[in-house]
Amino acid sequence: MFFRYMEVRDVEEIWEMDQALFGSMAYSRQDFLRAVEGKYDRAIVLMEEEEILGYAILRVLGVEGELESIAVKKKHQGKGFGKQLLREILSIGDREAIQKIFLEVRESNDPAKAIYEREGFRAFSKRKAYYRDPEEDAILMERTIQ
Numbered sequence: 001m002f003f004r005y006m007e008v009r010d011v012e013e014i015w016e017m018d019q020a021l022f023g024s025m026a027y028s029r030q031d032f033l034r035a036v037e038g039k040y041d042r043a044i045v046l047m048e049e050e051e052i053l054g055y056a057i058l059r060v061l062g063v064e065g066e067l068e069s070i071a072v073k074k075k076h077q078g079k080g081f082g083k084q085l086l087r088e089i090l091s092i093g094d095r096e097a098i099q100k101i102f103l104e105v106r107e108s109n110d111p112a113k114a115i116y117e118r119e120g121f122r123a124f125s126k127r128k129a130y131y132r133d134p135e136e137d138a139i140l141m142e143r144t145i146q
Helices: 008-025 029-037 081-095 110-118
Strands: 002-005 041-048 051-061 064-072 100-106 122-131 136-144
Touching: 008 029, 008 051, 008 064, 029 041, 041 081, 051 081, 064 081, 081 100, 081 110, 100 110, 100 122, 110 136
Parallel strands: 064 100
Antiparallel strands: 002 041, 041 051, 051 064, 100 136, 122 136
C-alpha cells in the first residue's frame, strides 16, 4: 500500500465512492476537481496496486488546517485504512507547519470519533442539525500539532 496525491483521473472513481458512502452529503465532482487543482488543498489517496482504497482532503489555511473529507471504500472499512489516511494527513500538516487541525463528524459516528480521539483530537463544540439524511448534529473537533 502507498499514498499519492489525488489526480484528475481519480475524480470519477472517488466521486462514485463518495456518493455510495455519503448520499446527499457527498461532494460533487467539481468539489473533488477543486481539491485536486486548488492551491489550499492537499488531497491524497491510499492505493493498493491500482485500486483506490480511500481518500482524504486537508485544506491548509495559514497555520490552521481543516480535514475536509476522509473516506474508505465500504468493502475496506474496519481494516485500519481510515487511521492510516488520518495519520498521513497529520504528517502533511506537520510538514506544512500547521499548528491546529479542525474537523467535524456526525454525532452518531462513534467509530470515526474513536479514531479521531485516539489520534489526539478533542471535541470542543457542536453544530446543531448540520447533517442531512438523517438530520444530525456535527461534533467539532481539533488537534494541536507541534
